[in-house]
Amino acid sequence: MGAAPLLNDKVYVEPQIFSFGNFTLENGESLARVDIAYETYGRLNAAKTNAILIEHAFSMDAHAAFYHAGDARPGWWDTMIGPGKAIDTERFFVICSNVIGGCAGSTGPSSLNPATGKPYALDFPQVTIKDMVAAQKKLIDHLGIEKLYSIVGGSMGGMQVLQWLVSYPQAVRSAIPIATTARHSPQQIAFNEVGRQAIMADPKWNNGNFYGNEIPRAGLSVARMVGHITYMSEKSMAEKFGRRTKSDQDNTKFHADFEVEGYLRNRGDFFVGRFDANSYLYISKAMDLFDATEGKHLSEKFYELDAKLLVLAFKSDWLYPAYQSLEIVTACKVSGVPVSYIEIEANYGHDSFLVETEKQSHLVRHFLSRVDELIY
């Protein structure tokens, strides 16, 4: 498990599957069988005290680092995870699991429903961030790990980090929620809702029953385009595109005149090939329903916590603005949880945690290298 053969200077990794049965969800429904796709990097030590769980964002998967055979590009957080990197695989055993409800190897709406032999589609139950984390807890138990050295994630990954702290406060020594929130604002819900409406407006979506037929390509592409705008900053868009026009103009009306239009269309088209439209609905809804406070003040949910936190936000992130990270910091202070907070100067908006990782690397490396010695 997690052995990483070195070939041509690339470190390769193979996805794994962990399966379990009779999983009861937060809403009372249950799944007869659950598969969770996961990857590991580095080696678990004998005492099993060096495990770090990576939580992925909305549209990501378990492939956080290293290469799959044949891949031109490594996993989505390879800048952060690897030998000598901020999350150092020479020292830590790093785990990343795909979320339940997803479409990258884990059980989700595109999986076969054992009761019918057909894909679940909308018969799949509405999973929550709490369910995603409960499934991960089973994986961590299965790996024999009692306490995680750390748990790290950005955006929806950060929501899972917070849910771990609330659900399993004794199972985590440290945590790094990045560019995230204890609960979505109406604006964040609204952007997700537009994405869902775009998908459901596509007749090919067919109330979720499109498997085996044409997929709702147009609707899913529009949903992704909306998301993509919110992940970038105005400044990074201005720097990347300005008002430059495309050189390959065609003569049809409402073609992409501007580079930014062509870029968005490409991102939408690319996404359609790798993401399930129903998973988009389920997972975005799980984010909107997420509320780590569970109706209380977040600090009350942290009373049993025995962990140290590093909370990171990005100045140009207008989708998950810094005040939402500061609410987490405030809850830590009120409940006596040791916490460091840094608002990182970065231009790339919400995507900064994925694409502008130099300062983030420095902070995460420092935090992880001396969790026990840090004085707050």
Next chain:
Amino acid sequence: MGAAPLLNDKVYVEPQIFSFGNFTLENGESLARVDIAYETYGRLNAAKTNAILIEHAFSMDAHAAFYHAGDARPGWWDTMIGPGKAIDTERFFVICSNVIGGCAGSTGPSSLNPATGKPYALDFPQVTIKDMVAAQKKLIDHLGIEKLYSIVGGSMGGMQVLQWLVSYPQAVRSAIPIATTARHSPQQIAFNEVGRQAIMADPKWNNGNFYGNEIPRAGLSVARMVGHITYMSEKSMAEKFGRRTKSDQDNTKFHADFEVEGYLRNRGDFFVGRFDANSYLYISKAMDLFDATEGKHLSEKFYELDAKLLVLAFKSDWLYPAYQSLEIVTACKVSGVPVSYIEIEANYGHDSFLVETEKQSHLVRHFLSRVDELIY
């Protein structure tokens, strides 16, 4: 013209049409016949020196103030325009015209193409902000007005204000561009492009040929939802909705759990009944193509200007951020055009110029009351 009979304390107004032929557009194409819907409020004085032109925003129309017979609500800027109001119809003759390309009485893609007897649809030429303003100039000439006392508009209305200053610098004594920009940023283009893609993704759009059949309701509704989020501020959404859930929950999957979702769906549905999907494409594209600088520094376009400006922006407006208004102010300073600038404290985001008009009223009233005496 413009006589406003008073009934039941409501001032009524009737829409009018101004028609002309052989209108050559910026792109070289021409329209054999153009109708412009317009309304007037107040009376033109004998010297014809008291006319104020109101420029409407993207989805608005010529009905800026007063009531149409049977209307429960007055025009879209009735808080600003009327007897004793900031744009005082006791003193000024106020004109508002629907833009060319629109769908509220003016010639646009839903109008009959005289060459075929069928609606233009995508055979309608791509009009620009410059074309909209050129058509208004014909209306103003027709009314016998040589020089406008002022020209006022927010958002796309502000773009038309700027284009007037560039196209007809001698025909304007003062101008109030509000919450606008000399040209769209890539982020603004991107949001418009998502709206266009949502419409064009709807099979009922049928490459623009939906007249006489079902309209692309779903796509147009999604487009409006995206727009609506960008018109509000995060704060105004939080105040209006919080995370309150709807009381009339149904049992279908992906219903509107949160009030904000239901609100957006309602706004989208309402919009579909009153706006043409092709006009959405043409007008949003006109906004994206607009560039008052025409490749120069904006100040160079203002050299011939003999007008005084009041530039207004709103602190919570993240769609047309204040820096874009400041670019207009800078151009005025550089070219020696007298200008006042105020960034108004308001919570409603871009919509503030429509819905939070108290401070704006005060500033506009003050500016208009003494354009000649103002010292800069």
